[in-house]
Amino acid sequence: MTPGITPETTERDKPKETPSPADLMKRRRRKSLWLVVGMLCLALLVVALGIYTTTRTESLSVTGYASGIILAFGSFLGVLGLCLDENRKQLLIAAIVFLSFGILTSFFCVVVDGVFILLSLDTRPLRAGRCQFYTSGNGYIYENYYASVPCQGLVESCSLKVRSGTCYCCDLYDCANGGYMNNQYEFVGVRSCQEVLSLYILIWVLTLLNLVAFILGILTTAVLGSIKDMKSHTVIPNGSSQLSILHLRDSTILPPTAPLLPDTAGHSLYPSTSMYFTPPAGTEAHQSGRLDTPRPEPLPPPFAPLYSLLPYKTQGFSV
Incomplete structure (x- = not known):
């Protein structure tokens, strides 16, 4: 091994393989799926905490769980759209619509719970007993x-x-x-009156969760909107297969029963004089003088007429 060169430097100097468009699409869908699943978990947490906070007292009408329900449904449609191949675009569009309504509702819940309810609560007498x-x-x-x-x-x-x-x-x-x-x-x-203090803390937590859901919902909607119009890339065949396909497409295969057309030179109606008959010696010598390398004569087709292979006989009456 050359001094000063370690295996780590050789591995570092190696060119990295460029991922294919299909691999990039799979990675992007995987990251988007994790984002949508996180949005779904956050929405379910908002629903659970909002319902628990609302049922603690009748004096406060907490609205934080409404945004969680809409965001949870939209996130569920987004997970289905990313996992299924059929009707993917329709599911992602429906998910984007529900997430958009959930974003507006979460903003409304932040304003109602964080401004009108929390500002109307004065916990100083509660803390003083x-x-x-x-x-x-x-x-x-x-x-x-x-x-x-x-x-x-x-x-x-x-x-x-x-x-x-x-x-x-x-x-x-x-x-x-x-x-x-x-x-x-x-x-x-x-x-008890101590439960009111815990209720005050729960409303603050619910308001912060709605604010996080508002920001994360905007990000999730943008990601799903960029994915819904992307199409899956097809695998491109290699060069050898393309060449073989082009060769088969360009080559013309004539069956034995096809009509005989004149060749490019216009000398004969047959495509090749040496397909069924052996040319004379002079003609062969003349062709060998023009061509450097002789061509291998093709075999007769399986459906060639038998009379072409029989010796030539003159027609007439024998005495």
Whole structure:
């Protein structure tokens, strides 16, 4: 081995093989499939978290799960379009349409959950422990039972009607106006006031997931849009097969029963005088003088008439 040259340098200097268009198409589809599967998992996570957050309390109407449903359906159609060969373009177009609606819905959910709901929540009384939890026991249904509880606010005190299983904050309740146009001061259907803090964190997480789904949905839609119009590349045959195909296409094979046409020189009606008969000696010598290399005479075709091979006989009557 030459000094100073290692196997690593030789492998590095070797030219890399250029992948074929079919391989590039397969790699691109594989990467797109991973992206769409990730979008599907994120959408299912948004659906699960949104439904769980919505069912924690009746006082807040969280809308984050709506975008997850639309994005999940669109991602499922995208996975089918990338995995199946039949109706691929139609499935990808349907996936792009549903993903587009999901992107708009996720933006709407980010605005509603992140601006209107989170800004209406003030967790300072909850963290300070100034909120009370009211329950009438397990024998009463909180949807149909109301009770008047004393509420001591920052300025004045009043009575507040709440249902069973409610966490209320008197610091956020306006006794003079009855809590009208104020922040959210009660949470119905919770088990404790500490659950409201976990609910506040879940709404923040759901809003961030919708924001990520909004960005990832735009990227997924762009990738599927670039793939839906691409066609699969056919394998090109090698040069030898192409030459053989061209040779067979250009060559003219005449059957024995084909009509005899004059050749290019116009001397004879037969394509070759040496196909069935042996030329005379003088003619052979004359042709051998013109041609440097003699041509091998072809064999007669299998359907050649037999009378052409018989010796020539003159017709006449014998005495």
